[in-house]
Every structure is written in C-alpha cells, then in structure tokens.
Amino acid sequence: MTALRWRTAALADPTSARRALAVVLVIGAAIAFVLFRGQATLTHDDDFPLFRSLNGVRDVVDDNRYVLDPIRSSVASLVDVFNFAIASLGWPGIIGIAGALGLVFGGGWLAILAVTGFASLGILGLWEASMATLGLMLAAVMIAVAIGVPLGILAGRSRRASAVIAPVLDVMQIMPTFAYLTPMTLLFFIGAAPSTVATLIYAIPPAIRITALGIRGVPEATVEAATSLGATSRQVLLKVQLPLARRAIGLGINQTIMMALSMVVITAMIGAPGLGRNILSAVQKVDVGAAFDAGLAIVILAIILDRLTFAAGEWLDPRSHFTRAQTLRQRLVGWSGPAAILAAGLLAPFAVDATRFPTDITFSFRSAINQSVDWFTDSFSGITKGIKDVLTANILNPIETVLTESPWWLVVVVAMILAWYLSGRRASIIAGLCLSAIVLLGLWGHSMSTLANVLVATALTLAIGIAIGILTARSDRLRMVLRPILDAAQTMPAFVYLIPALALFDATRFTAIVAAVIYAVPPVIRLVEIGLRAVPLTIVEAATASGATERQLLWKVRLPLSQRALLLAANQGIVLVLAMVVVGALVGAGALGYDVITGLAQGKDFGKGLAAGVAIVLLGVMLDRITQGAGGRRRSTVARAG
C-alpha cells in the first residue's frame, strides 16, 4: 500500500508541474500578444526579392536541359507506349483483359466487377479521359515499381540502407501533393512527362516501405536455417526472402497504384490529360454535376484497380496454392473461362467499332446532381450558411487574427515552447527552424493563414473522428455499416473530396476546411477504433468487476490506455488536413495553395509558387514533428511511472 501511495505521489508531482507550466505559457503568450499585437507582422509582398531570384532558378535549369530533356522525352514515350497499347486494344480489349484478370485472380464476382466497372466508365461518357488517366498512371506505377521494389529489397536486407532511406520516406510521406507540382514544371515543363514523374515520386514510398517490411517479416529462423545449410546471400534472397515476401510486395504495388491514381488526377494542374482535367474545370466552374461524373469515374477506377491488384497479390502468394492441388485437366478447365473472356474482348473489333465507346448508351448524373444541389442550396442554404458563418466568425477568424497579427517572433517562440512541451528538444528545434525558414521565404502571412485553416480543420477532424471512433468501437453493428464506407473513403483520390464540400458550401475558405475534414476523418475513425478495441479484455473485465460504469470504463480505462493510438490519429489527421487544405485553394482557400496555383499559371509568379511549395513542406514537417513526438514523450512518462 505505502509503495503504491509513494508511487502515485511521485507521478502526480511532474504532472502538476507540467500543468502549471502550461498555464504560465498560455497566460504569458496572451500578455505578449496584447502588448505586441500588430508589430513585426511581416505583411505579404508579392514582389519579395527572393521570389524574383527564384525566378532566376529557371534560367539555371534551362542551361542544363541536356540532362533533363532525355529524361523528359523517355518518360513521355513510355506514356505514349501505354496509351498506344490501350488505344490499340480498344474498349472491348481493355474490358476483356480486366474481366479475364478478374476471373483468374478472384473468380466470378471480381470478373463481373471489373467488366461492369470498366463498361460504366464508357457509359458515363468518360472512356477517353479514363484511359488517359489509366495510361499515365500505369507508366508512373511501372517506373515506381522498377525503382521502388529493388530499393525496398535493399532496405529490407541492409540496416544501413534502411537508415538512409527511412527518413527520406518519412518526409515524402508528409509532403502534400501540391508541393511536388512546381518543381516538376521547373524541371519538365507541363504535360505528360512532369505529371508522370510527380506521380511516381508521390507513389513510390509504399512500394519501398512495404517491400522492405515484407523482406524483414520473413522469419529469422527460416533465413537462419537456409544460411546454416550454406546458402549464399543471393540464394537466401531468391529462394527464401523473395518468395515469402511476394504477398507484401503485391500489397506494396497495390498501395502504390492507389496513391498514383490519387496523384495523377491532381497533376491535371500541370497539364496531365484525363479525368483530373474534367474535375479541375468543373470545380473551377462550380459545376458540381460534371465534377460528380468524373469523380465517380475515378472512384470506379480506384475500386477496380484496388480489388484487382489485391486479389493478384493473394493469388501470387505461394502459400495460398497448397489448398488447391489441381490436375492438368482441372487446370485447363480453370483457364478456359478467362481465355474466353479475353478472346471475346480481343476479337470484338472485327464486329464493332473498338476505337470509340458506343455513345448511344451513355448516362450522366450531371443534370440530376446539379438539380439536387440547387434544391439543396435553395432549401438548406440557411443552415449551411449559418454553420459556415458561425464557425468562420467565431473560430477561424479569431485564430487567423491571432496568428497573423502576432509578431512573427512571438509565434516562433510559442511554437518552440509548445513543441518542447509536447515532444522534447529535438522537435522544438525543428519547429523553430521550419518557422524561421518560412520567415526567410517571405511567406509568413500566407503561411499563418494556411496554418489557421489547418488548426481549425484538425480540431473538427479530431472531434468528429474521435467521437465516431468511440461509437464504432462500442457497437459492432455501427462498425459493420461504417466499414465499407471507410474502406471506400480510403481508396478515393483526394480531389474527389472537393466535390461534396463544394456542393454544400460553394467556393469559400470554409469549403476547403470541410473538404479537409471529410478527407481526414476516415483514417482518424479507424485509428481510434483500432486503439480502443486493442485495450486488453482482461483490464476491461477487471474494471467492470470493480463496478465501473460504461462511462468510467471509457474515460478511466479505454481512452487512457489507447493514448498512443489517439496521438497517432492526431498526427495522421493533421498531416492529411494540411495536404487537403492546400488543395482546397481550388475551391476558395487562399494563401499558400493559391500561391502554388498562380505560380503554375503565370510566369512572373513562378518564384513565389516555388517558395510556397517549400513553405508547405516546412509547415508539414513542423506539424508532424510536434505531434509525432508527443507519443514518444507520453510513452516515456508511462514507462517511468511503471
């Protein structure tokens, strides 16, 4: 008993000290804000000298075209090869291949999904656009896999390689999509080549990471057994590690495809043809119906590719085969179905016009959607406008005011102390460096506006995500209902999320926040739910046996024990929100995202766009480090207490 009391006392001490420190910090910051408000605010200047000199970077790059142009043209010709292949197969050929693959990998249902899915792309009248997206994406994925899988193997086998690659991947993972665009136009102008390169860079991390995980996941005992039998390093790789990591590599490629699809749509902003262009122009015209058709096509494409590649990964796993030992005859019968579908697709051009999807069976949701959006806005604009105005006036504007009207040094100091408080010295230094760099970039004001949007969206995301996460963790029925929705939400490319936000709130600053919340909530729900469900049953039982109510269980057992999962959810949420808030520039959010867009569009603002891309990355790194370290600190506190 005494030992326990002593421990509790020792634990309470630093906690209350921290709390006091936090109060002092808040009060101090508030006083400083009142005293220094309006000073050293660094107002935005479109002609900041650095922007001009960044414009000069282009000249330097132009002098080195002899390196870049071959890359550009070879990437472009790879895309041409895919486009040519797709065009020569025609729509029956593509549908035939998809059906045959579906039947081989996953059976009848997958074949039906693949065939009807591809057919519906045509029916939506978006066959050409979809195929342009597909061709670009396939080219990017091919390069990403060709580079990523070997790198992943290297990282999986060598600790040293992993130590080099992992931090790079960490940063890539938090880079918002927009940050890739301007540098790509700098190197490769606009069109298919820069879009492919941007897509492959964005999509390569999972190919590397999951391959490395798969290689490392091969049981040590198996590798050791092979070594004890005299296997060379090469034999271990080819005969043990690669076969056993095949499923993981398949999953990595699956993830790469999903990320590529998400990015390839966004590269419409740097001239990529395809569905992204449809969405982009529709969003700019606030034509929600047209955006819906294209968004639906992207979702269909995403679902088909996801299911097909996932099933392919399972099918390739050698371990899945021993359940179906087959005779030659059975095997022939098994292959005849896919062969028939494929043949039908390939032979169809003799009977029908394969180059153009028949237009007499098209169907569009455009006018229906536009009508219902109009109806919705007419009937509920009061409510949505009310929500928008209340939140904007009472939360968004005050936060933005505080951030933009504080002296820059005050924001830096507060951020550094906050980072120290949450995550320790390292995070504090990184936060200080990131913010100082933003000052030097001349984008302080815009960065603070973006940050205000991010903070508001993150707060909303966490509030909604944690609430729903708690509910789903407690109810199996709700979980069953939500699960397919969350699954679908996570396969959807970011661009698609702009559409409902636009439909609800028109093009304003607030719309971007809504899009960001819609985009970031599903992963948060999932992480919270996983964390809550992972609380050991024995502890819950012990608490229940001690007479805890449901409410006490939640607050005193489940939530404290899933702290790490909650912090991870916060970290993921903030990173996703930042990415989307920036994309939200397309639907009315100004600041950094808008700087990137104008930089892409106008030559004289190029330098500013480039600087804005960098500022976005700096914000991302800062937010990630501040929240990521929080898990580590709490953990060590818990460890000390135990």
Place this chain on the structure above:
Amino acid sequence: MTVAVEPHASESSAQPGMSDQPTIAVRNLWKVFGPAEARIARQSGPGPNAESVEQTVTKLGGTIAVQDVSFDVRPGEVFVVMGLSGSGKSTLVRCLTRLIEPTLGEIDLDGENIRKASQVRLRELRRQRFSMVFQNFGLLPHRRVLDNIAFGLELRGESKATRLARAQEMLGLVGLEGLADRYPEQLSGGQQQRVGLARALAGDPEVMLLDEPFSALDPLIRRDMQNEVIRLHDDLKKTMVFITHDLAEALKLGDHVMIMRAGKVVQIGRPEELVARPADAYVEDFVRDIPKSHVLTLRWVMRPATPDDPVDGPIFPSTAVIRNALHAAAGTEKPIRVIDDNRLVGVVDRASILETIAGADPG
C-alpha cells in the same frame, strides 16, 4: 558459485575404441554482444581474463553471452549442452558454424580452424559437413515437404533428379513416407521437425547441431522424437551436438553433458557423473529430482570384493544401470558380482541399491 571445469578434468574413463582427435574442439570461446564487442575482439595474447572483459563491458555497454567456454566433442558421440534460457547455449551452438560470429576463442573441426575459414570455405563446411536442426523448424512454407528436404542439396547445386531421390530416401528414414507433396503448414509439429531432421540428414553431414529441436513439441511427441534421434544415431553414427533445457532429455540422449549457466560452463561429464558428483549446488539442485537408479551404473555403488563374499551371486557389467539390476537383487540375499572383461571388479550389496533408490547419497 560456478566451477569452471577443464575438459577431461571430470573424465574418469576414456571411451575405448575412439580416436584421440576430437571432432570439434572449442577453446576459450567468448561471445559478447553490444558496443564492447569490437574492443574485446581486438585484445590479443593468451586470451583475456574474465575481469578485463567484464570491465570493458561495464564501460562500453553490452552483454556477455558466452564466457570462456572450452570443450571437446568426440567422433560419433552425442554431446548435450544443457542450460536454462539465457544461459548462452543457443548462442554457443550458432558460434560453432559462425552463424553468430564469436568474439574470441578457437573452434576446430577435425583440426581445421573454423574461425580462420573464409566465407566461401565456411559455406562449403555448412553445405557438406555441418547441418542444423532448429527449435522452430525453419521450414520454407512455400515449398513441399520433399523440396524442403532437398533444399540443402539444391543450394549445393545438385541436379534435380539426384536431390529428389535423396530426399525421398530421407523421407523414408524419418518415417514420413507419403507426405512428400504436403506443405509444412499441413503437418503436425512432430512431423515438421521430422522434416527438419530429414533436411539436416540429406546432405550426409559429419556433424549435426540440434538447437532445442523438441522444445516446441508436446511431451508425448517429444519422447517419440527422442527415441527417433537415438535410433538415427545408432544407425548413422553421426556426431551430434544437442542443445536442450530439459535435464531428463540431456541425461537420456547425451554421451557427455555440458551444463551451462549465465554463459559459463558449470560441469562437463557423463550423465551418471553429473548425478553422482554434481560440481556445485546449482547442478545438485538440478539433478535432485532425477531418480538416481535410472542414471547411475553399478560402478558407482560397488565396493571392492572381499574373500568372504559369496561367489555365486548374479553377474552384471559395471556399465549396467542400477534399475536394471534391481530385479536380480530382489531375488537373492547374495551381493551382485560386477564383472568387466571377465574380471571381477567389485560387488554391490542389496542395501546400497536400496539406499540409492531411496535417494541417499551413494558416495
């Protein structure tokens, strides 16, 4: 306290009919994990003392897994290394083929210095002369049983026909006929370890290293597998180094048993020597529950014959276990005569047999 026993020190009898050259000779072997390892490995000279190593480890950080271990494994014997988890026994056996690189010390295989072997030579040795059986089997889940057994031969570059024929033969040897086309996951634990044994035997190695091969198995299956190893050993005469944490298993299988604790050798000896003369309280504690009559031979309880002893008592060799003489002793008042090579070497009174069974000290 532990007592480091010199090899041979507790050997009261050399095994007749065996050559003097040990198959494996290990001298002053150390394994240190962690930052201190590099510094210690650089120490040269006649081998470091425990104090200097401990100082370096305390200063630079690390753990001593194997500490100054020396022993000999004779051709054709089963040499058991016994210790609880954390005693360094699994590290030790991995050091023998340098699956784990030793920090200091010498390892000789038939006089060849393993520590100086190149990577290529080392691989050759692993392919041809050593083989290993693992606690968790280490089978390849994506290959059929037959291909698992043939795996070592495949690594050597044998033709497919040769290796599959050999694997089929091994399959019969371990009693798994008819399971060639199964996958490891479809087999029971005992069957999987039979595959592990077959794979280790397929390359016809000189030495088999078995790292707790039966620890993951049920007690009944474990007994079957122990008998299987005894049978294979009798048939094939392989030299075996067998790692276990189970004393009964060690005493049952071992020609010699080495007891380890915290990386150090506590005692090396024949099973009955461990039971009869534990080197220290640690070993004594271990062997306390072992029924001595199952392990001790008559040699340990006999006394010199006197002219007064009757000359018509039952006859047993000195290597017979006491338990086996029990029935004969119960049938007569006369002392058992212990005969080696047609020569009377001593007699055993019924009283001393009963004392042993009752657990009294035989000394």
